[in-house]
Amino acid sequence: MSRIGWLVVLCCGLALVTCSREATKPRVVVYSSVDRVFAEPVLRRASEALGLDVIGVYDTEEAKGTGLVARMIAKKDAPDGDLFWSGDPARAEQVKLAGATTPFRPEIASRVPAQFCDPDFHWIGFSARLRVLLVNDAAAGSTPAPTRLLELSDPAIAPKVALASPLFGTTSYHVAALAEAMGEEPALSWLKDLSDRGARFAASNGEVKRLVVEGRVAFGLTDSDDAAEALAAGAKVRVMLLDAIESDTPAFGTLVLPNTLSQLAGGPNPTGAAAVVDFLLGQEVATMLAASCAQTSLVPGLESLGVSAHFPGLESGFTPMRVDAAACGARLESLLPRLREFMDTRASAKR
């Protein structure tokens, strides 16, 4: 074949694959930091139910959110997305503070408890995960499992503990909540004790789950969806709620991590976005998320059918940590440089 022939074949091939996509329905783009395995079926169902082309843009563990939060902030002047479905309020707050979201108030939002909504309605909580302790009894041996968060830094327990880097995701939110509850210095001092006494700081919550499942550590502080996945995969681990019962000793309660929805400012399809918001806040999604990743709906009146016995609902009697999510988001801004310094010092000490 002549060179021209090769070029023609090449151009035809490229043209073929370029023209292979068709778009007939109105499109709504949802950025989602919730694990794709849980979010994609929901968005696919939304497409079917609403007659829209609901497309998800997902996070990757390796990019640590840069693929999503950074993308939304970077594109805030010309957004290509309509909604942000976040796995925790910290990221929603980050996007809000960057000026990438706009206030919105769907009717159902008035029923969501105020502690799970942004006061300015830039984000609304609608479904929650819990912060849990994943326990591998075989790896724990004779070490008793802690029942309180602060016990994790106990000299006998800390060497068998793993948690994700406090710089990222839900762990950073957890540390911010701790700092709100007990002050920045005690919270950082607790982290330092953990580090000095041999606790392992993993790259992500998924990595924490892996370490516990493999028996490399006995106790892992992680999220309930990661724990649910480990149980579903048949791992020989169990799940505990820390600080679930109030007593005289310092107790903060179990941290509840609401999934949040934000509307991106200047998104291309606000009408379609409103329809998707109503769908995501409805009973069908509550049921789907309960079944797939043990989430509990935050909207009173909606049932979270199918939540595993390992993950009690909010109404079941455990003590939820009293958290002002917006204050935590703001606290995180001031706390992160200190956390970075802490992690740098830790890395230097390790070397």
Place this chain on the structure above:
Amino acid sequence: MSFTRTRWVGALAALLPLLIFGVWPLVELAREASFETLDFARLSRTVKLGALSAIGAVLLGGPLGWAATHSRRGATVWKLLLLSPLLLPPVLVAQGWTVVLRPEGAVATAWAALGGFTSTPIEALESIPGAAFVLAICGAPIVLLLVQSALEKVPATCFDAAASLGASRLRTFQVAAGAALRRAMISGATIVFILACGECGVPTLLEVDVLGFDVLVRLAAFPDFGAATAAAWPLAALGACAYALSRRFADGEHGRDVIDSTDPDAPSDSNAARRRHRLAPIVLAGAASIFVLPPYLTWAAAIDAPSLHTAFELAFRPFLATLRSAGLVAAACSIVALLLVFSGGRAGLDLPARIGGLAVWLAIALLATPSVLLGLGVSASSWIPGALALPGVLVVHHVAIAWLVLAPRLRALPRDGLDSASGLGATPFAVMRRVVFPALSGAMFAAFLLVFAFSAQDLGATALLHAPGEETLVVALLSLEANSPRGVVAAYALLSTLVLVPVGVAGWLALVAKKKTGARGVRAGKIEVR
């Protein structure tokens, strides 16, 4: 249009995308930067990681290049297997190895049975040497190609002459192939060093605190685009320094071997068949079994029928998107690199040549800059059309690779031909079409293939800039990873490899076929002339 004016146009046309999609985004981000004191410990760890990766790639790729030159056709499967990491993102290879070396796995069990080790295999992987091990496996194919090409160019008569004069085997090899091998290894080591220094995913996964990891932390935790850019400047400087240093040691012939390894028009040794060695296929098979196959086998073991079905469903659109994106980028890169090469011309140091030279240095520095930063900068520049953002960033990030392939071939063109053509009144376009392009078409195809491989595996810029619904295979895989059933992730990983490798193989076979046809054509031409 005169030749000088054409070279002006070429230089500016090549420089423009580099400025728009490379320099401007970084300047845009740097305006917000709060430059801190450079952490020299982190910089030194980055250099260590890059150096260990480059050394590892040379130690692995060098012998494999020798084996590839001296093996029979039956070893093609092993060669392709050894080349397949070139099509995979390093972070995926690293994940594969974390599964292979997991504590309850066979490797860890055997390791423990041997006794006497202070750390487990997985702990060994989560370190600078461990990260370098992964990056060396991903970089070894580059060295393999270079060494194979260098050895194929050494005439068999050199070996015969040295042997008949009584030289030992080692001395013969050293004298006949030493210079070519040195150049090939320096070229390969440079490319691997630059890519390893700018790598973000593998250090993050394996918790190795180097500059690439620092960039991701600054982006994700704060997110502070300016600080991340500030952390990336040393990477660009490292890339440029490595390139300058390697040019010095490679006798100014940098990249010639890259082209000859893939270019169907490059000379090859017709006596290669005489030098086949019975150990060569064993070396290839052994290396493929130890360094490449384990992650693939682990993935394959985790797959079941429903997982495979799910993975098939999920992979179709990303596969098309990958073909579209990488194909477009590879074609554009080849063209920009051609303009770049042509602008430099052969006249020496006039202004267009200097502009072309500046563009080359820029391209090399941008190759060492994490693509995620370029993507962020382009996103922040709202005047750049969204549809152009991703291709533009990937083009400027990879154009240096295409340039390395094309430049030596243009320099090798006889100047008389170009001068005579222009002296006889041919327009620059005619010279380009009738003289330059035919001579460079093979090299352009080679550049196309290499850039296709690199841009298909890009994660940073693609995760940031891909249009909704247009995610590539790599981005889709890494977004699926968290909490998806292990079988689905394994099936998707294997499927991604299996669908990308044939694209590379098809291109490769086309090149081989063209090489044979080309060789016959040249001989036929000579006969006709006689």
